[in-house]
Amino acid sequence: MTTASAPPAPAETPRPSAPAQPPEPPATPPLRVLLRYARPHRTVLLATLLLVLAASAAGLVQPLVAQHVLDGLSDGRGVLGPVLLLAALVVLGAGLTGLQSWWQQRTSERVVRQIRRDLVFRLIRLRVPELDRRPPGDLISRVTSDSALVQNAATEGLVMVSNGVLSILGAVVLMGVVHLGLLGVTAAVLIAVALVMVLVLPRIREAVARAQESVGAVGAALDRTLGAARTVKANGAEGRETERAGDAIEGAYRAGLAGARYVALVKVLSGVSIQAAFLAVLGVGGALVASGSLEASALIAFLLYVFYLASPVGSLVAGLSMLQQGLGAVGRIEQVKHMPVED
Template identity: 45%
Template sequence: MGADSSGPGGQQAGRAQEVRRGAAVPEGRLSALAERASWRLLFDYLRPHRGTLALGAVLALIGSAAGLAMPLLAKSVIETFGTGRTMLGPVLLLCGAVLAGSIISAVGSFVLERMGEGIVFGARTRLVDRILRLRVAEVDRLKPGDLLSRVTADTTLLRAVCTDALVTAVGSVFMFAGAAVLMAVMDVVLLLITLGVVASVGLVNALILPRIRKASTLAQVALGEMGSALDRALQAFRTVKASGAEHREIEVVSAAARQARDRGVTASAWQSAAGVSAWMSVQLAFLAVLGVGGARVADGSMAIASLIAFLLYLFYLVAPIGQLVQSFTQLQNGLAAITRIREIEELPGEPTVAALRADGPPVGVTFEDVVFRYGDDRPIVHDGVSFEVRAGGLSALVGPSGAGKSTVFALLERFYSPQSGNITMSGRDIRDWDLAELRAAVGYVEQDAPVLDGTLRENLTFAAPDATEAEVRHSLARTKLDDLVARLPEGLETQVGHRGVLLSGGERQRVAIARALLRRPRLLLLDEATSQLDAVNELRLREVIAEVATDTTVLVIAHRLSTVTGADRIIVMESGRVRATGTHAELLADDDLYRELATTQFLATATP
């Protein structure tokens, strides 16, 4: 199935795939393509906020205009000294300009900050939507901590880009141009001196800014790696505690944190260098203008009030340069973050699948000479797998670890696609099934039986939100969970905790099975569904599975052969191939591997 290109990042995804297919794309051109793609994505985020952005920019320009008037008003105040004229008018005008400029700037700042929050919200919801629509194959190779970093830290940097960086840059350019025009009117020679100093410092910053972008990207990648290291420790928290491995995991996370710190320091060093160069331009220009202007005041060619006004305009000219440097620094940080966001948006996705419920008779499944590997550089998992599961009844996949059993389920759910061969369900190639229809027809219980943070009811109805109370109760009874609900303080509304920590392992598996049954699947896939059950509950659940198999096709992966001895058909897999099929009795007689597995388990059961 092809990648979904209906979303905002679809065109970028297509271009990225073309680039990946074309191995001869020059590095410089590839970098330019990536740069343009990042800018396009930035404008995509800005587009819904065009009106607010324009309002913020206009308010920023008005505030800048009010600021440009202040040196002239100050000059008029100074010129009243010793003339006997009243200072009240010029002082009131100066105060009015200060007050008006401050209010307008404050309103503009609020408008832009509010817009920035809206952009971050939009980016996060869009990125989460994209992540949850990714193919399983893509998510499997990504690190959860790094994904969280992109959704949280990287999107936060967009606020500074879309508010301070862009709007401040526009206001700074306006302020610079306005100050330059007024300074030219007052004294062209002093303006040329000022611009000469500014240009020399600008060349230095032109060399620094690309390094800021690179250093910021590396710093954000390191932050994602630190999040992944912490996520690893938290996912296995009990194992870490039981193994006495706290100090080792602390060192792993600390090493990642040190790398993030070191890369952050490098980025800060380049940012500081840009800031220092901007500060130096102010000081050098001030000293040059003060020296030359002072000499001209001394020889009477320039009035002292004009020199003071010019020096004020000097700061209005040079200060925007510092602001521009800061804006470009923020822009480099933001573009680095957008690059990381764009990497997710360009990954192939699949259409969103609604939580439908299946209708129809049980389905049969056929694998025909299926070849599959998880990547071009990975070993073959299925090497010509062929078997048939008849509609209705109970079938089982058995074999040693690594035989490729769980991959059968991944291919049936179309989480992955085989490199060759055919997989059919009810005689139809599964690639011809609508994805929503396919996943509604297939109930899937993972080996880990994940239970989500929330209430027991929310977990049960996760795949069937429209289930009635009677259906929920029936599913609970079939999976022997009604006694559990009766014991819980709030029944179905009881919170089960993060990852179902308040439930036992067996209870979590039965919740997962009950959740799958509520969807009325035509094919039920159970991956080691009884592995954490005690003997009594295993027997009860075997009875449930046998009952479900009367009107549904049930395919079970089993390491404990006691759960599938009554299966209609058992498929024995080894090293990515099917080596035998038959009933329990037939395989005991005809297949050495199955006989060995059965004998070993029966002996193990008999051992004290």
């Protein structure tokens, strides 16, 4: 009795391989990318910075004029000229600040307009496999919220940092003219606070990047639900989809809260630094005045410079915070520019 041989096994149909992922582009330093966005507007930004510096210069001269007013009152001399000069400096500084604010805001809107145009152009032309792989809500959030962060960093942030640094340097020079010893006391306090800020500021960038990813997740969840609204309602899945979107919102809330804590800490440190410097100068300077080594008018002028430092230090801190937030969003925008598009 012969046995029938087993039929040959059917050949396995090869499975289609997953499309190869495009190679990751070489990483460009985020700060260089940010400066690239600002470069087409460098002329207006430079003019804006010059206006800011002119307003700061008007503020820098005011304590010296105030010292002359006090000396004139103590010596019995006329003070009408210095008082008029002081009033003119106040008005000039206010006018320059208003003009600078308008130019800066206009440039800021132009920057974000170009960023959004470029993003929309690429997103509409993305290849279908890339669109299938990316949640639409996340892509949309890069055009809306991420571009706004880059907008602030590339214009206002850069101007505020430059103004803060140059104004602080100018104040330091004039404070040294008034009294070198008190300048050393002020510098010691500010340097100690600056070292703490160096550790805190990079954490703002990380927190903002996480927050923006979470905002994209919220958009993706809502886009998925609204895009299949009939199916969701037919299956009574409103509760489940609401819970998913709520989880994404909770994640965005926690990530945003982490960034807000670091920003608040930086603001507290900047405020404390000025107050600590004022108290230190008041203690040391008061002792010098009591011993006859320092005139009271010079101490008052120096204290006015310490108060003046609050503005450029606040500008520097706010600008650095904006830069860190913008650098956290730059990476997400640059990802879009490296996604494959159709011809």
